[in-house]
Amino acid sequence: DQQVKQNSPSLSVQEGRISILNCDYTNSMFDYFLWYKKYPAEGPTFLISISSIKDKNEDGRFTVFLNKSAKHLSLHIVPSQPGDSAVYFCAASAGTGNQFYFGTGTSLTVIP
Amino acid sequence: GAGVSQSPSNKVTEKGKDVELRCDPISGHTALYWYRQRLGQGLEFLIYFQGNSAPDKSGLPSDRFSAERTGESVSTLTIQRTQQEDSAVYLCASSADLFMYEQYFGPGTRLTVT
Numbered sequence: 001d002q003q004v005k006q007n008s009p010s011l012s013v014q015e016g017r018i019s020i021l022n023c024d025y026t027n028s029m030f031d032y033f034l035w036y037k038k039y040p041a042e043g044p045t046f047l048i049s050i051s052s053i054k055d056k057n058e059d060g061r062f063t064v065f066l067n068k069s070a071k072h073l074s075l076h077i078v079p080s081q082p083g084d085s086a087v088y089f090c091a092a093s094a095g096t097g098n099q100f101y102f103g104t105g106t107s108l109t110v111i112p
Numbered sequence: 113g114a115g116v117s118q119s120p121s122n123k124v125t126e127k128g129k130d131v132e133l134r135c136d137p138i139s140g141h142t143a144l145y146w147y148r149q150r151l152g153q154g155l156e157f158l159i160y161f162q163g164n165s166a167p168d169k170s171g172l173p174s175d176r177f178s179a180e181r182t183g184e185s186v187s188t189l190t191i192q193r194t195q196q197e198d199s200a201v202y203l204c205a206s207s208a209d210l211f212m213y214e215q216y217f218g219p220g221t222r223l224t225v226t
Contacts, residue, residue: 006154036217041219042219042220043203043217043218043219044203044217049214089154091155099170099171100145100157101157102154102156102157
């Protein structure tokens with residue numbers, strides 16, 4: 001059973017515009033969420049995280065929004081750059097020391 | 113400093129053979145995770161080591177899969193009697209301690225079972 005879902009397998013955005021990547025989860029016990037970026041032939045790299053006590057976390061061009069009632073989080077990238085083209089995974093965990101559940105990823109292409 | 117390393121980077125094996133995949137975590141990282149990513153799918157948790165605690169093996173798909181870790185150092189994931197459905201990229205990650213959510217991933221081992 002997929003507890004973390006990324007329903008859009010791919011997304012294309014023009015350079016300079018906003019990219020919005022979405023993630024839904026089913027387990028209400030999840031209290032920590034992360035986004036990872038993955039380039040081909042490389043391991044995922046950590047991008048940004050958010051704890052369930054917050055509804056927004058911003059780091060430069062990247063902002064993650066959390067809507068606990070909807071069990072939904074999103075990653076906003078603005079402005080999008082061609083170097084942002086990669087696969088983005090969201091992940092969730094329930095409490096410290098527990099496993100992370102990953103979504104299936106969204107492949108973002110930023111068109112120059 | 114050095115990141116997480118994995119070897120081999122690619123492995124092709126015949127169905128029924130055993131394989132060993134190696135992970136060298138970042139020095140000082142107490143937590144180590146193994147994941148699998150099949151083609152077109154997300155990351156699938158396999159096993160988690162934290163210090164000297166008993167590992168969380170809840171993600172291992174069958175008893176053909178096992179993993180060991182030497183203290184807070186190298187880990188080996190072993191797949192016995194490989195099957196074609198074992199073909200995937202196997203990723204290892206480490207984190208500084210139990211309370212550090214940020215995991216650092218290695219480049220992965222691409223396993224192909226023919």
